Amino acid sequence: MNGLMQIFWSYLQTKYLRKFNSRQELEKWQEEQVKKFLHQIIPQSKFYQTYYKGLDIANWRDFPTINKSIMMDNFDDLNTVGISKQQAFDIALQAEKSRYFASTLNGFTIGMSSGTSGNRGLFIVSQQEQQKWAGAILAKGLPTSILQPQKIAFFLRANSNLYQTVKRQHIQFEYFDLFEPVESNLQRLNNYQPSILVAPPSMLRIIAASQENQTLKINPRKIISVAEVLDPIDNQYISQVFGQIIHQFYQCTEGFLGYTCKYGTLHLNEDILVIQKQYIDKDKGKFMPIITDFNRRSQPIIRYCLNDILTEAQQPCLCGSNLTAIASIEGRQDDIFYLPHISQGKLQPIFPDFIRRAIISASSKILEYQVIQVSLNMIEIELKLSGGTNKAEIESSICQKMETLFTSQNCQIPQIVFKNYSPCTKHHQKLRRVRCNLEIN
Numbered sequence: 001m002n003g004l005m006q007i008f009w010s011y012l013q014t015k016y017l018r019k020f021n022s023r024q025e026l027e028k029w030q031e032e033q034v035k036k037f038l039h040q041i042i043p044q045s046k047f048y049q050t051y052y053k054g055l056d057i058a059n060w061r062d063f064p065t066i067n068k069s070i071m072m073d074n075f076d077d078l079n080t081v082g083i084s085k086q087q088a089f090d091i092a093l094q095a096e097k098s099r100y101f102a103s104t105l106n107g108f109t110i111g112m113s114s115g116t117s118g119n120r121g122l123f124i125v126s127q128q129e130q131q132k133w134a135g136a137i138l139a140k141g142l143p144t145s146i147l148q149p150q151k152i153a154f155f156l157r158a159n160s161n162l163y164q165t166v167k168r169q170h171i172q173f174e175y176f177d178l179f180e181p182v183e184s185n186l187q188r189l190n191n192y193q194p195s196i197l198v199a200p201p202s203m204l205r206i207i208a209a210s211q212e213n214q215t216l217k218i219n220p221r222k223i224i225s226v227a228e229v230l231d232p233i234d235n236q237y238i239s240q241v242f243g244q245i246i247h248q249f250y251q252c253t254e255g256f257l258g259y260t261c262k263y264g265t266l267h268l269n270e271d272i273l274v275i276q277k278q279y280i281d282k283d284k285g286k287f288m289p290i291i292t293d294f295n296r297r298s299q300p301i302i303r304y305c306l307n308d309i310l311t312e313a314q315q316p317c318l319c320g321s322n323l324t325a326i327a328s329i330e331g332r333q334d335d336i337f338y339l340p341h342i343s344q345g346k347l348q349p350i351f352p353d354f355i356r357r358a359i360i361s362a363s364s365k366i367l368e369y370q371v372i373q374v375s376l377n378m379i380e381i382e383l384k385l386s387g388g389t390n391k392a393e394i395e396s397s398i399c400q401k402m403e404t405l406f407t408s409q410n411c412q413i414p415q416i417v418f419k420n421y422s423p424c425t426k427h428h429q430k431l432r433r434v435r436c437n438l439e440i441n
């Protein structure tokens with residue numbers, strides 16, 4: 001199959017053919033896909049052969065897991081296409097430095113994920129994998145049929161020829177580098193007039209502000225948030241400025257994990273890969289995803305633990321999809337706050353979502369915020385408030401909300417220090433409104 005056909009085929013499969021009448025039907029299909037995949041792929045990967053030695057594929061759901069560090073430590077043996085970590089690093093670093101991302105190695109695209117803590121991940125994808133991915137992205141992302149013309153604007157930290165794959169004749173695609181000055185990006189965006197706008201929420205916020213003060217006049221019919229947690233406070237603002245639902249793509253190096261349906265509910269892409277749940281708090285429906293992607297052959301992702309916290313939706317979505325509905329992507333596991341328990345000598349975890357809710361519910365005058373746990377007994381809060389508001393009143397309301405939260409979790413109440421909001425000046429950095437700087441994570 002040629003490239004374009006492969007994309008189109010994957011688009012059709014994702015959009016029309018993979019419909020499941022029940023959860024059971026979906027799971028049965030996944031089970032078949034994974035078993036078939038493992039039978040083929042394990043013999044091709046030295047790492048997995050050793051890792052699963054003596055295990056029966058029928059029990060794959062309980063196989064030992066891997067994560068980013070295991071994947072990176074065993075990079076050479078894990079991938080099935082004979083690319084070494086050194087080779088991959090050289091290519092990825094070079095691309096990032098030159099901001100020219102079209103280079104490949106033996107026909108494979110090499111990419112680097114933007115890890116913040118120095119543990120950056122490398123990924124390898126073949127052309128066929130790219131085309132399948134592009135088809136799935138188009139099937140889930142396009143508001144209309146693939147045959148309708150679209151102009152997509154895509155704001156990213158690093159482009160990749162992965163994204164260029166999506167570019168096809170009547171589907172125009174324009175890449176905006178987040179490392180470029182904001183003003184010139186906004187001007188280009190104004191000239192381009194996208195029908196679909198894709199960007200991290202921090203950038204969408206800047207775009208929305210320009211639209212609000214009329215320095216920018218665009219009229220996208222779909223807006224998709226990527227790469228960062230979409231905080232409710234940003235969601236509300238952007239959605240109000242543009243008068244539409246803000247969609248989300250839950251897409252990372254490890255796979256295309258989720259997308260929002262027409263109701264704005266995030267669904268896991270269980271028709272593309274398997275996502276098992278490693279619960280961290282079952283009662284509250286909080287879990288970390290374990291991914292098995294039965295389409296990735298060059299760098300197989302099998303039982304891969306992702307360092308993200310997701311919360312299950314309590315109600316099924318109105319769209320009727322059998323794909324798991326998610327209430328929120330909370331952020332990374334290492335952004336959980338820890339406070340000393342009031343009587344037992346242990347640390348109590350506080351989920352980022354609870355912190356978020358405490359802040360947002362304190363006042364509707366909060367425009368932007370950032371909460372950082374700096375030590376076991378100190379939390380810093382930066383606030384940007386709407387004009388003419390009583391700062392002291394809002395701060396005291398936040399303190400109350402925080403106290404209620406910490407008391408309910410049996411935690412010692414930390415000192416709360418307020419600061420002025422320091423706008424994120426480096427737009428290529430990821431925005432994390434709730435962040436924990438403790439070493440324990």
Ligand SMILES: [Zn+2]
Nearest residue numbers: 261265317319
């Ligand atoms: Zn839905």
